Amino acid sequence: MSEDRRLEVLRAIVEDYVQTREPVGSRMLVERHALGVSPATIRNDMAALEEGGYIAQPHTSAGRVPTDKGYRLFVDRLSTVKPLSGPEKRAIQAFIDEAVDLDDVVDRSVRVLAQLTQQVAVVQYPSLRRSAMRHLELVPVGERRLLVVIITDTGRVEQRTLELATAPSEAVVGELRARLNALAVGHRLAELITLLAHLPEVFEPDARPLVTAVTEIVEETLAQESEERIVLAGTANLARGPNDFTRSLGPVLEALEEQVVLLRLLTEMAEDSASVAVRIGHETQHEGLAETSFVTTGYGGDGDAVARIGSIGPTRMDYPATMASVRAVARYLSRVLAG
Amino acid sequence: MSEDRRLEVLRAIVEDYVQTREPVGSRMLVERHALGVSPATIRNDMAALEEGGYIAQPHTSAGRVPTDKGYRLFVDRLSTVKPLSGPEKRAIQAFIDEAVDLDDVVDRSVRVLAQLTQQVAVVQYPSLRRSAMRHLELVPVGERRLLVVIITDTGRVEQRTLELATAPSEAVVGELRARLNALAVGHRLAELITLLAHLPEVFEPDARPLVTAVTEIVEETLAQESEERIVLAGTANLARGPNDFTRSLGPVLEALEEQVVLLRLLTEMAEDSASVAVRIGHETQHEGLAETSFVTTGYGGDGDAVARIGSIGPTRMDYPATMASVRAVARYLSRVLAG
DNA sequence: AATTGGCACTCACGACCAGCGAGTGCTACC
DNA sequence: GGTAGCACTCGCTGGTCGTGAGTGCCAATT
Numbered sequence: 001m002s003e004d005r006r007l008e009v010l011r012a013i014v015e016d017y018v019q020t021r022e023p024v025g026s027r028m029l030v031e032r033h034a035l036g037v038s039p040a041t042i043r044n045d046m047a048a049l050e051e052g053g054y055i056a057q058p059h060t061s062a063g064r065v066p067t068d069k070g071y072r073l074f075v076d077r078l079s080t081v082k083p084l085s086g087p088e089k090r091a092i093q094a095f096i097d098e099a100v101d102l103d104d105v106v107d108r109s110v111r112v113l114a115q116l117t118q119q120v121a122v123v124q125y126p127s128l129r130r131s132a133m134r135h136l137e138l139v140p141v142g143e144r145r146l147l148v149v150i151i152t153d154t155g156r157v158e159q160r161t162l163e164l165a166t167a168p169s170e171a172v173v174g175e176l177r178a179r180l181n182a183l184a185v186g187h188r189l190a191e192l193i194t195l196l197a198h199l200p201e202v203f204e205p206d207a208r209p210l211v212t213a214v215t216e217i218v219e220e221t222l223a224q225e226s227e228e229r230i231v232l233a234g235t236a237n238l239a240r241g242p243n244d245f246t247r248s249l250g251p252v253l254e255a256l257e258e259q260v261v262l263l264r265l266l267t268e269m270a271e272d273s274a275s276v277a278v279r280i281g282h283e284t285q286h287e288g289l290a291e292t293s294f295v296t297t298g299y300g301g302d303g304d305a306v307a308r309i310g311s312i313g314p315t316r317m318d319y320p321a322t323m324a325s326v327r328a329v330a331r332y333l334s335r336v337l338a339g
Numbered sequence: 340m341s342e343d344r345r346l347e348v349l350r351a352i353v354e355d356y357v358q359t360r361e362p363v364g365s366r367m368l369v370e371r372h373a374l375g376v377s378p379a380t381i382r383n384d385m386a387a388l389e390e391g392g393y394i395a396q397p398h399t400s401a402g403r404v405p406t407d408k409g410y411r412l413f414v415d416r417l418s419t420v421k422p423l424s425g426p427e428k429r430a431i432q433a434f435i436d437e438a439v440d441l442d443d444v445v446d447r448s449v450r451v452l453a454q455l456t457q458q459v460a461v462v463q464y465p466s467l468r469r470s471a472m473r474h475l476e477l478v479p480v481g482e483r484r485l486l487v488v489i490i491t492d493t494g495r496v497e498q499r500t501l502e503l504a505t506a507p508s509e510a511v512v513g514e515l516r517a518r519l520n521a522l523a524v525g526h527r528l529a530e531l532i533t534l535l536a537h538l539p540e541v542f543e544p545d546a547r548p549l550v551t552a553v554t555e556i557v558e559e560t561l562a563q564e565s566e567e568r569i570v571l572a573g574t575a576n577l578a579r580g581p582n583d584f585t586r587s588l589g590p591v592l593e594a595l596e597e598q599v600v601l602l603r604l605l606t607e608m609a610e611d612s613a614s615v616a617v618r619i620g621h622e623t624q625h626e627g628l629a630e631t632s633f634v635t636t637g638y639g640g641d642g643d644a645v646a647r648i649g650s651i652g653p654t655r656m657d658y659p660a661t662m663a664s665v666r667a668v669a670r671y672l673s674r675v676l677a678g
Numbered sequence: 679a680a681t682t683g684g685c686a687c688t689c690a691c692g693a694c695c696a697g698c699g700a701g702t703g704c705t706a707c708c
Numbered sequence: 709g710g711t712a713g714c715a716c717t718c719g720c721t722g723g724t725c726g727t728g729a730g731t732g733c734c735a736a737t738t
Contacts, residue, residue: 100499100560100563101497101498101499101500102498103568134478134480134486135478135480135486137476137478137488139473139474139476139490141473141474147473147474147490149476149488149490149496151478151486151488151498155498155500157488157496157498158440159440159490159494159496160439160440161440161494224439229442233596234596235574235592235596236589236592236593236595236596238592239578239587239588239589239592240589240593241589243587248578248582249578250575250578250579250580253574253575253577253578254575254579256575257572257573257574257575
C-alpha cells in the first residue's frame with residue numbers, strides 16, 4: 001500500500017467532492033480517475049486516510065468527505081495554483097483601472113474578486129499607520145472650528161473636526177500648516193507621533209494650545225488603527241444554488257458582519273509565511289465560520305503589505321482557483337495604488 | 340355586516356400573522372381579540388376580505404394571510420406609529436453621538452437601525468449635489484499632478500487626481516484656490532456648474548488649461564451623482580431564525596447588492612408625500628424583492644432631505660414599529676449632521 | 679505483502695398510505 | 709345580520725418498506 005497512491009487518492013477525493021458536492025465512494029473514484037487499481041484497493045487506502053483523520057464519512061454507508069485536516073494537506077502539498085486566463089487578467093485590470101478614487105478602487109477590487117471566485121470577497125482599507133503622509137490640510141470652518149484633513153500616499157483621506165477655545169489667527173494656522181507638512185510629508189504615519197512631539201515648543205506660547213490640539217487629534221486618529229475599515233462583497237453568493245452549509249447560513253452572515261472577527265483573522269493571517277495564506281474551517285477559531293475557509297494575501301507596499309484582500313467561501317471550495325484569483329486581484333490592486 | 344368590523348378583522352389578521360408567522364383562522368381570531376362575534380361571522384367577513392383581495396389562503400383548509408394589498412390598507416389606514424421608549428431613544432442618540440467623522444456617523448446610524456428593527460438597514464450617503472461646499476483644496480502632488488479635494492457641509496470628502504500637461508506655478512494654483520473658494524463656498528454643489536462657467540476667462544491665457552481642467556473635474560465629480568454610495572447593515576438578520584422567504588433568500592441578497600436597484604427605489608420613494616414612505620412586496624417592482632418591504636424616510640436638510648435612510652424586511656414585518664425606528668434614527672442623524 | 683473479487687451488512691432516502699385536525703363554505707335557524 | 713351545525717378539503721405527521729450506494733472483511737490470487 002504505497003504512500004504515494006494514498007495521497008493521490010486524497011487529492012482525487014478532494015477534487016471530486018469539490019466538483020460534485022457529494023460524498024465520494026470507491027467506485028466513482030476509480031471510474032473518474034485513472035488510478036489503475038480496483039475499488040477494493042481504494043477502500044483500503046480510504047480506511048487508512050480515515051484512520052489518519054484526513055477524510056470522514058457523514059454516516060455509515062455513504063462515501064467519504066475531506067476533513068479540515070484533509071483540505072489542509074491538499075493545499076499544502078497536493079495543489080498547484082492554476083493561473084488565470086489572459087482575458088480574465090485583462091478584464092480585472094480594465095475594471096480596476098477605471099476607478100476614480102481610493103473608495104472606488106477598493107470597491108471595484110472587492111467586487112471583481114467576488115465575481116471571479118463566486119464567493120464572498122473582503123478588502124481591508126490601506127492601513128493608516130503604514131501609509132505615508134502626502135499632505136495635511138488645515139481648514140478653518142466658522143469661528144472656532146478647524147477641519148484637519150490627512151491625505152495619504154495610498155489616496156486615503158481622513159478628516160476630523162476640532163473645537164477650539166479661541167479663534168486662531170490666519171497667520172498662525174498658515175505657519176502651522178507649513179511646518180506640519182514640512183515635517184511630516186513623506187513619512188509613515190506611524191512615525192509621526194515621535195516627529196510631532198517637539199513641535200509645540202517651536203511656537204510662541206500663545207499658539208501652543210492650538211498646536212497641541214492639532215497634534216493630539218492627529219495622534220488620536222492614528223490610535224484608531226483598531227477601527228480599520230473593511231469592505232465586503234458577494235454575500236449573495238453564499239445563498240446561491242445548493243446551499244453548502246449544514247446549518248443555515250445565518251451564523252456565517254453574522255460572523256461576517258462582525259468587523260472585529262474579520263480583522264482579527266486578517267491580522268493573524270498577515271503573519272503566515274506563505275504569500276497567499278489559507279485558513280480552513282475550524283482554523284478560523286470562530287463558531288460561525290467553522291464551515292468556511294479564508295484565502296487572503298497582502299497588497300500594496302513592496303516589502304510588507306499595507307493591508308489584505310481575500311476571499312471567503314465554504315471549506316468545500318476550489319482552493320487552487322481561489323488562490324489564483326486572490327493573488328491576481330491583489331497584484332493589480334497594488335499596481336494601481338503605486339501608480 | 341359592518342364595514343368597520345371588517346377593517347377591524349383585517350387589522351387583527353395582520354397583527355396576529357406578524358406575530359405568529361402562521362396563517363390565522365377564524366377561531367384563533369375570536370379567541371385572541373375581543374371581537375364580540377362568533378367564528379362563523381368572522382368567516383363571512385374573511386370571505387369578503389378575500390373577495391376584495393386583501394387576504395388570501397396559502398391552500399384550502401388553511402388560515403388566511405394578508406396580501407400586499409392588505410398590508411397596504413393596514414399601513415395607510417389602520418396603523419398608528421408606536422413611539423420608541425425613552426431608553427431606546429437615549430441609546431440611539433448616545434451611540435450616534437460618539438461618531439468621529441461622516442463615515443462613522445453613517446456607519447453607526449445604519450448599524451443602530453438594523454439592531455433596532457432586527458432587519459436590514461440602508462443609508463444613502465448625503466447627496467453631493469444637494470450639499471453645500473465648505474472648502475475646496477488644491478494640493479500639488481509631485482510635478483504634474485494636482486489633487487482636488489472637495490469638502491461639503493455634511494462632512495463628505497471627495498477627491499480626484501488630475502494629470503497635467505505642464506507643471507503649474509505655485510502662484511497660479513494659489514490664486515485659483517482662492518478664487519474657487521471665494522466663488523463656491525456656501526453654495527450647493529448643484530449650482531456650481533453655472534458658477535464656474537465663466538471662471539477661465541478671468542485668468543491669463545497661460546493658466547487657462549489648468550483652470551478648465553480643474554472645473555471640468557469638479558463637474559465630472561458631480562455628474563457621478565448616479566454613483567451615490569449606499570451602506571447596508573444587518574443582512575444577517577434576514578437569515579436569522581425561521582426563514583420568512585418562501586424561496587431561498589439568495590435572490591433577496593442579490594437584489595440588495597445591486598446598488599442600482601436600491602438607488603432607484605430610494606429615489607422613487609423620495610417623491611412619496613408621506614414623511615415615512617413604505618413600499619410593500621411587489622410595489623418594489625423587483626423580482627427578488629417581491630417578498631420584502633421598504634420603509635424609508637429622508638434625513639438632513641430642513642426642507643428637502645439630503646438623502647434617505649430606511650429599513651428592509653419581509654412583507655410580514657411590524658410596520659408601526661419599523662416606521663417609528665426609521666423616523667427616530669433619521670431624526671438623530673439629521674441632528675448630528677446639522678450640529 | 680499487496681491486490682482483488684466476493685459477499686453480507688448498514689442505512690439514508692424516497693414512495694406510499696392512513697389518520698388527524700385545523701379550517702373552510704354552506705345551509706338552516708334565530 | 710348573526711349563529712350553530714355539518715360535511716368536506718387537504719396539508720402534515722408518522723410508520724412501513726423497498727432500493728441502492730457504499731462499506732468492511734475475508735479468502736483467493738499474483
